[in-house]
Every structure is written in C-alpha cells, then in structure tokens.
Amino acid sequence: MPQVTLTVNGKTSTVTVEGRTLLVELLREKLSLTGTHVGCDTSQCGACVVHVNGNSVKSCTMLALQAEGAEVTTIEGLAAADGTLHPMQEMFRENHALQCGFCTPGMVMSAIDLVQKNPQGLSQDEIRHGLEGNLCRCTGYHNIVKAIDAAQPLLHAKAAE
Amino acid sequence: MYDFTYSKPSSLADAVAALAGDDQAKALAGGQTFIPVLKQRLNNPSVVVDLAGLGLSFITVTGESVTIGATTTHAAVAASKDVRNAIPALAALAGGIGDNQVRNRGTIGGSLANNDPSACYPAAALALGATIKTSKREIAADDYFQGMFTTALEPDELIVSVSFPIPAKAAYVKFKNPASRYAMVGVFVAKGPKGVRVAVTGAGQGGVHRHSAAEAALAANWSADSVAGITVPADALNSDIHASAEYRAHLVQVVTKRAVIAAG
Numbered sequence: 001m002p003q004v005t006l007t008v009n010g011k012t013s014t015v016t017v018e019g020r021t022l023l024v025e026l027l028r029e030k031l032s033l034t035g036t037h038v039g040c041d042t043s044q045c046g047a048c049v050v051h052v053n054g055n056s057v058k059s060c061t062m063l064a065l066q067a068e069g070a071e072v073t074t075i076e077g078l079a080a081a082d083g084t085l086h087p088m089q090e091m092f093r094e095n096h097a098l099q100c101g102f103c104t105p106g107m108v109m110s111a112i113d114l115v116q117k118n119p120q121g122l123s124q125d126e127i128r129h130g131l132e133g134n135l136c137r138c139t140g141y142h143n144i145v146k147a148i149d150a151a152q153p154l155l156h157a158k159a160a161e
Numbered sequence: 162m163y164d165f166t167y168s169k170p171s172s173l174a175d176a177v178a179a180l181a182g183d184d185q186a187k188a189l190a191g192g193q194t195f196i197p198v199l200k201q202r203l204n205n206p207s208v209v210v211d212l213a214g215l216g217l218s219f220i221t222v223t224g225e226s227v228t229i230g231a232t233t234t235h236a237a238v239a240a241s242k243d244v245r246n247a248i249p250a251l252a253a254l255a256g257g258i259g260d261n262q263v264r265n266r267g268t269i270g271g272s273l274a275n276n277d278p279s280a281c282y283p284a285a286a287l288a289l290g291a292t293i294k295t296s297k298r299e300i301a302a303d304d305y306f307q308g309m310f311t312t313a314l315e316p317d318e319l320i321v322s323v324s325f326p327i328p329a330k331a332a333y334v335k336f337k338n339p340a341s342r343y344a345m346v347g348v349f350v351a352k353g354p355k356g357v358r359v360a361v362t363g364a365g366q367g368g369v370h371r372h373s374a375a376e377a378a379l380a381a382n383w384s385a386d387s388v389a390g391i392t393v394p395a396d397a398l399n400s401d402i403h404a405s406a407e408y409r410a411h412l413v414q415v416v417t418k419r420a421v422i423a424a425g
Contacts (some may be wrong), residue, residue: 002167019167019209020199043197044340046262055236055265061196062266063189065167066211114261132342133260 006067008033009077017064024048024059026067027074035075035105039135046134049106050074056113058133075105078112087154088112088147097147099138110134111148115155124149162199169211173319177296179210181317186210188319190232190271193263217270217321222247225354226327231270231320239264248289250331250349250424254281257335259342270320276368278309278399279343283369284333284362289325290355296321309368328353330383332423334416335363338403345404346412348372350420352383359417364398364409375417385421388414 005014008031015030027033036059039047043061050059051073078086088108098104114130127148136144170176180186185207189195198204217230222243229238238244239256258264258281272282286302293300296319305313328351335347344363351358357380359372378387393413395406
C-alpha cells in the first residue's frame with residue numbers, strides 16, 4: 001500500500017492510503033479531522049475546501065497521494081492554541097454568517113484565500129463572485145458576504161504585521 | 162472509484178514510457194475533470210500517471226508569443242502580469258474557468274487534452290492559431306481539435322506546452338451556464354499574425370470550431386455591425402437541458418458581436 005507524507009495544520013504525518021484515496025478521506029478518516037465536510041462529492045459545493053500550499057482547493061477532487069510533501073491547512077488549523085478564533089472565523093461569528101453550519105468550514109477556507117489573494121480589497125459584488133465555488137443551502141449568503149467584507153481589513157492588517 | 166496504482170514520474174520520458182507500456186494507464190494533470198470521471202467509474206485505469214512532477218508549470222512571454230507549460234494552472238495564467246499584458250483576453254479566459262478552487266488545480270494541458278465541447282481554452286487555442294507542443298511533435302490548433310473529446314493526441318503522447326501568437330486584438334466572451342460556468346456558448350475573436358479568426362465553443366456537436374462567415378465579415382470590416390446580422394444554422398449545434406440548438410444558434414450570433422465589441 002502506498003504512503004503519503006504531508007503536513008496538516010503544522011503536524012507532519014505519514015499515512016498509508018490507496019491510490020484512489022481522496023485528500024478529504026485522508027483528512028476525515030485517517031486523521032480524524034472531520035471539520036472538513038463532504039457535501040456534493042462532485043467538486044461543486046465547496047464544503048470540502050482546504051488550503052494546499054496556500055491555495056484553496058476542493059479536497060474531494062484531489063488524490064491524497066497528490067498531496068505528498070504538501071502543507072495542508074484545514075478549518076481545525078485556523079484558531080490559535082488558546083482557542084482565539086481566526087479573524088475570518090470571528091467575523092463569521094459576529095455577523096451570524098452561518099445557519100446550519102454545514103458549508104461554513106469550506107466558506108471560511110475559501111474566504112481566507114480570496115481575501116489574502118486580493119490585498120487591494122474587494123467589493124461585496126466581487127466577494128460574491130469569489131464565492132462561486134461554495135454553496136450554502138440555507139441560502140445565507142448575505143451575512144457570509146458581510147462577514148468576509150468585515151474581515152478584509154483584519155486579514156490585511158495581519159498580513160502587514 | 163476503482164483502485165489503481167499511482168505513479169508520479171519526474172521526467173517526461175518516464176511519463177511517456179509509463180503510458181506507452183500499458184494501454185490502461187492514464188495521465189493525470191489537475192484532475193478537475195479526470196477525478197470526477199474516476200468517481201463515476203467511467204474509467205478504470207491500471208495506473209494513473211501524475212504529471213505534476215515534470216516541471217511543466219511555466220509561462221514564457223516573448224515579443225511574438227506567450228508559451229504556457231502544460232501543467233500551469235488556470236489561476237497562474239489568470240494572475241500572470243506577463244499574460245495580462247501580452248494577451249489580456251487569454252488571462253481573462255483563464256480567470257473565468259470554473260471557480261477559484263477549480264482554477265487552483267485545473268491545468269491548460271488537461272483542458273486541451275480533454276477537449277470538452279464546452280471548455281474555454283480550446284476556443285483560445287483555435288482562434289489565436291496556437292501551436293501545441295507535445296512529447297513527439299508540434300501540432301497546429303487547426304489540426305489538433307478533431308471533434309468532441311477528440312484530439313490529434315496519441316495515447317502515449319503528452320502535451321508539453323502551448324504557444325499562442327500575440328494578436329493585435331482579441332477577446333473572449335462566454336455565455337456561462339450559471340451553475341457550472343462552462344460555456345453554453347463561448348466565442349473567441351482574434352486579429353493577429355494568423356489572420357482574423359473566430360472560434361466557437363460550447364455550441365457545436367463536433368466541439369470547438371471556427372466561424373468562417375464571421376471571419377470573412379471581420380476580415381473585410383472589423384466591427385460589431387459586420388457580424389450583427391450573421392446567423393448560423395442550428396443543425397450542427399447541441400441541444401441539451403441547458404439550451405436548445407436554436408437558442409445556441411442565436412447565442413453564437415449575439416456573443417460573437419459582444420466579443421468584437423470587447424476586442425475593440
């Protein structure tokens with residue numbers, strides 16, 4: 001059986017997988033990081049979004065073996081050790097940007113990548129377009145967009161530190 | 162998904178050898194189409210040959226052309242200042258494929274090798290008169306696209322890079338499927354070293370194709386007015402749950418005009 005070595009949320013693991021094992025299966029079933037969700041399993045809904053080497057990707061559409069040597073960040077890797085939320089998580093909380101919460105981990109991971117890659121700042125319309133890969137079936141988009149908009153200055157300030 | 166052996170060669174020669182030695186072996190680029198295909202058990206490869214280790218993620222721009230390595234992601238092309246300066250229409254096209262997460266994984270080589278009839282890159286390659294460099298040869302775009310999901314590539318032939326001549330004017334306009342962002346109709350217009358060329362994706366039963374009536378009209382007079390009245394027959398166009406052939410024929414007319422306006 002093949003093995004893959006990767007660093008998830010700062011911790012390096014070597015895991016035995018099959019050729020067909022998806023990255024999301026490795027995260028959820030081998031590393032018990034069940035914050036990353038599987039929604040549609042067809043790369044449309046974005047519930048499974050994680051960061052691989054700093055880029056948001058759909059972990060249901062990437063083989064575990066493709067992550068060999070990669071730095072992966074999941075929703076569990078965002079908050080500080082003392083439980084202080086990441087500014088994006090905090091803004092989701094403050095703006096009530098979640099209802100059932102199923103899409104939230106993917107939304108937060110996509111939102112962080114979107115904001116970090118656009119230091120010039122995004123309009124609310126651009127944020128909506130930037131979330132095309134994430135679906136919220138509670139249709140709670142309005143507060144999600146508000147939360148991401150509110151998080152922009154916080155993330156940009158953090159990047160400038 | 163059926164299980165398979167995963168292999169990640171570190172040289173083009175090894176990747177080609179892995180494919181040549183086993184007719185059930187399949188190449189994997191960004192996987193944004195191929196992994197969903199595997200999940201649906203539409204393919205049962207013995208070996209999946211990952212191309213990510215071949216060093217084919219690069220962008221080179223000269224005064225005459227933009228050359229993009231096969232495993233360069235859509236996100237990298239969209240973000241490239243060099244591509245934006247040289248062929249803004251190409252950078253914009255790359256930035257409109259799928260969503261951010263798909264663009265972070267999907268590759269130009271994967272898109273061209275798959276030749277999905279609704280994919281965007283085939284329209285750019287055909288309209289700009291690109292050259293597809295493979296592990297065996299160089300193929301002109303006019304000879305490369307051979308119908309829906311069909312190309313001139315042989316089973317053990319891999320795309321290395323794609324060179325796009327820099328046009329004087331170009332634009333791509335896509336009438337998107339609102340869910341998938343695939344082109345219901347996409348039109349790429351270009352006026353450049355290869356002449357005036359118009360390529361249509363998303364519409365034809367045979368996949369991407371040139372729009373010769375629009376090309377002739379634009380060669381005589383590059384203006385939106387000269388293509389505004391050009392209708393196309395619905396016979397050879399796709400009908401599906403998203404649009405009828407008649408609707409697509411109308412979209413080709415409208416989107417061609419919009420593309421000429423966008424190109425200026």
